[in-house]
Amino acid sequence: MVETMNEATVDCLIDKNTRTWNATMVDGIFAPQEAEVIKNIPLAKKETEDKLYWPEEQDGRYSCKTGYRFLKEDEVGFQVAERQDHEKELWKKIWALECPNKVRNLIWRACRNSLPSKCNLMRQTIITDQKCDQCKEENEDIIHAMWGCKGLDEVWGAENIWSFRNQRRFSSFGELLSWVFELHKNPVLFAFTVWAVWQQRNQIRTQNSHRPLNLLSQWVHDCYLEYKALKIAPVPCRTVRRTRWKPPDPGTFKVNFNGATFADENCPGLGVVVRDEAGLVIAAMATRVPQLLQAIEIEALAANNALEFAQELDLTDVVLEGDSLLVMEALNSKNLVLAPYGLMIQDSLSLSSAFSKLSYSHTMREGNTVAHNLTQLVVNLSNCVIWMEDVPLVVLSCYQADLAGIS
Numbered sequence: 431m432v433e434t435m436n437e438a439t440v441d442c443l444i445d446k447n448t449r450t451w452n453a454t455m456v457d458g459i460f461a462p463q464e465a466e467v468i469k470n471i472p473l474a475k476k477e478t479e480d481k482l483y484w485p486e487e488q489d490g491r492y493s494c495k496t497g498y499r500f501l502k503e504d505e506v507g508f509q510v511a512e513r514q515d516h517e518k519e520l521w522k523k524i525w526a527l528e529c530p531n532k533v534r535n536l537i538w539r540a541c542r543n544s545l546p547s548k549c550n551l552m553r554q555t556i557i558t559d560q561k562c563d564q565c566k567e568e569n570e571d572i573i574h575a576m577w578g579c580k581g582l583d584e585v586w587g588a589e590n591i592w593s594f595r596n597q598r599r600f601s602s603f604g605e606l607l608s609w610v611f612e613l614h615k616n617p618v619l620f621a622f623t624v625w626a627v628w629q630q631r632n633q634i635r636t637q638n639s640h641r642p643l644n645l646l647s648q649w650v651h652d653c654y655l656e657y658k659a660l661k662i663a664p665v666p667c668r669t670v671r672r673t674r675w676k677p678p679d680p681g682t683f684k685v686n687f688n689g690a691t692f693a694d695e696n697c698p699g700l701g702v703v704v705r706d707e708a709g710l711v712i713a714a715m716a717t718r719v720p721q722l723l724q725a726i727e728i729e730a731l732a733a734n735n736a737l738e739f740a741q742e743l744d745l746t747d748v749v750l751e752g753d754s755l756l757v758m759e760a761l762n763s764k765n766l767v768l769a770p771y772g773l774m775i776q777d778s779l780s781l782s783s784a785f786s787k788l789s790y791s792h793t794m795r796e797g798n799t800v801a802h803n804l805t806q807l808v809v810n811l812s813n814c815v816i817w818m819e820d821v822p823l824v825v826l827s828c829y830q831a832d833l834a835g836i837s
């Protein structure tokens with residue numbers, strides 16, 4: 431076995447009849463983690479020639495910009511690239527915080543060490559003493575001013591959730607914030623408190639009136655609850671026009687598809703709905719996807735399954751509609767996509783000859799709600815389910831809304 435494997439190529443791991451990975455063989459040859467990665471690589475349904483593609487670009491084509499970035503990252507080393515990824519993740523989480531912009535902005539600046547703490551002012555030779563004004567013991571860098579200073583014991587000690595302050599030391603504000611996010615220590619309340627601490631610190635420095643420190647925690651809590659209540663209250667908005675589902679031309683059928691991954695379930699799935707010119711459902715389908723594919727790959731696979739479904743229903747005049755711009759553009763342009771999802775695009779394009787009329791349409795998520803909600807069903811399904819001239823109860827209201835929108 432070992433000798434013959436020296437000459438072996440990847441195709442020996444693929445079952446030629448089913449066009450799937452030979453799981454027994456992959457599991458037998460590779461370490462469990464490697465085997466998982468391999469089994470989640472998408473495969474085309476038709477045998478295709480090997481092609482080189484550029485993994486740094488979504489369409490697999492090389493560009494100078496990503497080439498330069500790749501070399502740069504290679505030059506400064508993997509660790510730097512990893513740190514940048516970590517930072518990017520952190521920035522995303524900061525901007526997604528459910529709190530006022532001024533609070534998010536302050537948190538972001540604190541992470542970037544771009545607030546005028548005394549250490550930073552001394553570095554810029556604006557002041558000559560970097561000792562903290564409150565405790566007069568330690569130098570005032572950002573983590574000290576926001577968190578570590580013993581003058582803040584009353585603030586951070588007031589809530590049990592911050593008790594780890596006495597048990598763990600953090601070298602930077604970013605490290606502290608990452609910890610708060612990771613352990614789900616109410617990042618929003620944390621951000622509000624940091625904001626209040628910084629305001630307080632500035633008011634003391636400029637000798638303006640300020641709240642006593644022992645009342646700060648209660649005040650922050652009230653602000654936090656008030657903001658949350660405001661956020662939850664629905665804002666009536668009549669001026670925004672929803673993208674609506676539009677029926678196809680007479681004699682044509684519209685096939686909407688959607689693919690999605692559910693993070694909690696580790697399970698991708700896809701949904702398809704076929705409707706006629708009056709908007710009435712001909713058939714609907716929802717199914718799990720046995721591989722852990724990337725979001726774009728699931729969308730491309732969903733498009734392919736949607737076309738196969740239309741073919742099984744013997745439809746000849748079809749509009750295929752999805753909310754993934756990349757997939758719809760790739761189908762429309764018929765250009766070769768070099769990324770792995772290009773294999774599924776090729777599969778779909780090769781199906782087009784089965785139809786006498788086939789066009790592709792991109793819509794927004796709001797125009798694709800039935801297919802989208804069908805996909806959500808997959809979490810509770812063990813295999814593929816098909817509904818003929820009917821939809822499951824959970825998508826009934828959005829189906830009716832689509833019908834109401836065209837009448």
Ligand SMILES: [Zn+2]
Nearest residue numbers: 562564565579
């Ligand atoms: Zn201090």
